[in-house]
Amino acid sequence: MNADSATPTRWRLVEIWGDTADLGHLAWSIVIGVAVSLTGYLVASRVLASVVSTPELARAYAMLAGLGGCVVSGVICAKLFAPKREVVEGTDPDPRWREEVLAELAGEHGDLGSVDDLPPSVVREMKELEIYDLFASYKPRAKSIEGAAS
Numbered sequence: 001m002n003a004d005s006a007t008p009t010r011w012r013l014v015e016i017w018g019d020t021a022d023l024g025h026l027a028w029s030i031v032i033g034v035a036v037s038l039t040g041y042l043v044a045s046r047v048l049a050s051v052v053s054t055p056e057l058a059r060a061y062a063m064l065a066g067l068g069g070c071v072v073s074g075v076i077c078a079k080l081f082a083p084k085r086e087v088v089e090g091t092d093p094d095p096r097w098r099e100e101v102l103a104e105l106a107g108e109h110g111d112l113g114s115v116d117d118l119p120p121s122v123v124r125e126m127k128e129l130e131i132y133d134l135f136a137s138y139k140p141r142a143k144s145i146e147g148a149a150s
Contacts, residue, residue, distance in 0.1 A: 033074070
């Protein structure tokens, strides 16, 4: 392991579709996926060619078997390769980071509105997630500067 990192040095991590993956495990997953799904397709195609009346229908069913192989290969890879993400609970990040995230969210979607306008079920869920106070106390910098000036 690296002295400054909790990630083993043998992992080469990449981000794919918003998730983290090890390049080696990703390559093996692709190989396993191709092998299992293609084998499922080819075996089903050969078996169904003699059972089903038309070749088109046999190919269609064989494709379903290949899709089933994709699901099976996903299960195999999930068992072989553990997730690479780290979930850390109980740490309190810098409050400025939260403000920056809220400012970015407000910039993308306009005004965040008021928590007073939310339905009770949403307020209850926000309180369960312990983010209600964060949104209730958020004031955009421009408005808080204007309020301080007047």
